[in-house]
Amino acid sequence: MDCYCLLFADYDALDLMGPVEMLQHAGASLHYVSQHGGLVRSRAGFEVMTTALTTLPAQALLLVPGGQGTRALVQDAHFLQALRQWVTQAHTVLSVCTGAALLAATGALDGLRATSNKKAFAWVQGCGPQVLWQPRARWVQAGKFHTSSGVSAGMDMALAFIAGRCGLEEARRIARHCEYLWSENPQDDPFAAPL
């Protein structure tokens, strides 16, 4: 499977690298892309080399992290237009934390169940008033969209995605390999937002 990891200025490091770790062990081919290509700086200050994303190939996964940088991007019409196109092309879309706010701002999640970071939940809801936001969910699958809660929840979501694609035992093998205590139940959300 080909996974396109979408980087942007001030994305959150672990939002991206948690799922990257799990997908790598599932044999995914990982591509690091951005709107314009070149070095992209995370909120944690490291710069990763990216290629400019134009068109996603058939069967591609799109991985969208969150982070401080989403605050500017939900106002960026050019970025959202491009993202809407990539989301339409993607076979599967995975988002972590406030990455769901970017998806919501394109309208792609309208009428679908989704979740996001619980501390930023009110802001995320405002980015997509027609989305069926779930305040108590470690992650949510709705059609081709897999949205997860804040930061660390991306690892649980990625493992659940792998379980669906490659089988539960493969996901558990990867969790053990990473010495990670996988929270297998998406309803088990110790950080649920107040209703």
Place this chain on the structure above:
Amino acid sequence: MDCYCLLFADYDALDLMGPVEMLQHAGASLHYVSQHGGLVRSRAGFEVMTTALTTLPAQALLLVPGGQGTRALVQDAHFLQALRQWVTQAHTVLSVCTGAALLAATGALDGLRATSNKKAFAWVQGCGPQVLWQPRARWVQAGKFHTSSGVSAGMDMALAFIAGRCGLEEARRIARHCEYLWSENPQDDPFAAPL
């Protein structure tokens, strides 16, 4: 606090980025360094820009990830000589997974308690026969060295380090912020190596 993140070819993404995420939220200034500088490729295929590390400043933390790339580096006398110097200069050294094998290969851990990835434990032990390797430990502190088990254990170790430096409540705040279920007890090791 200044934290120097030591990158090398084929390091493990989450080994590095898990602790980076936690240290970032504790206000650390993060520096991405390598032996020779330039772009360094992780095992997950992304390239991060680094500066060449010469001398660590006083009070510096040194963060050493593990990963496939350690297999070559434990044979690399030039690298080990440089690492030994950085370890001596560092105020505090944090290692994740097989990063401890690199520290052990310099001799710096001789006579000290340490831990590492549990699946690679026999190999790691061979890299430092004089180290007091702990087969059941999520992480271990011995003097200025904080060594952790495989991959995900680096996040637990980083939070414990932050708790020691900034207080338990600050570490718990960061874990909550990252929606991370911090395993606070270093003896609680579900992935312990067979004795």
